[in-house]
Amino acid sequence: SQQGEEDPQALSIQEGENATMNCSYKTSINNLQWYRQNSGRGLVHLILIRSNEREKHSGRLRVTLDTSKKSSSLLITASRAADTASYFCAAALYGGGSEKLVFGKGMKLTVNP
């Protein structure tokens, strides 16, 4: 079954505003990762947060993880038109003797200039 599920599925904001994307998952995880994908390109890793961490920052990105609610959020502050992309969460879970990274369907962010 799908682990990461992003919400909302699409978000349109104005440049300079903050964008918040949420991810929910169903079972215990070892870590959770966020990726971005520009149209027609591959995914680019943004940030990894481990199950024992609650918050992590990288530049204009802030990721939180709430293991009790099985959810994570990605906040992009002071958004730019160049932030327009699809964003994916990916949950790392252990099963069947190996650890796997399971991606959500993605969330499309449009930042209007």
Add this chain to the structure above:
Amino acid sequence: ETGVTQTPRHLVMGMTNKKSLKCEQHLGHNAMYWYKQSAKKPLELMFVYSLEERVENNSVPSRFSPECPNSSHLFLHLHTLQPEDSALYLCASSQDGQGGNEKLFFGSGTQLSVL
């Protein structure tokens, strides 16, 4: 550039054709992956190779045949595909193939259309 190069970028093939997708990574990683990305679906992991050995095969139909001749190169051989196989095929690499504990580096993908 992510250090992972995929060719071709676009491919159109008939259902009776045989073609191959190529992936090369210049990062010195030990693990390589094939993913399938279809519209409005989660990314699907197809194959994982670690140190040139296949360690994961997620019930992929036999019309997809992977090959990993060395740790820098990965191929996906395609034959007698179906229209529903049309998708973006992404190659990725990671340092040690430790599943979810590592970040993945993706290529730009091959957009495949099966007619």
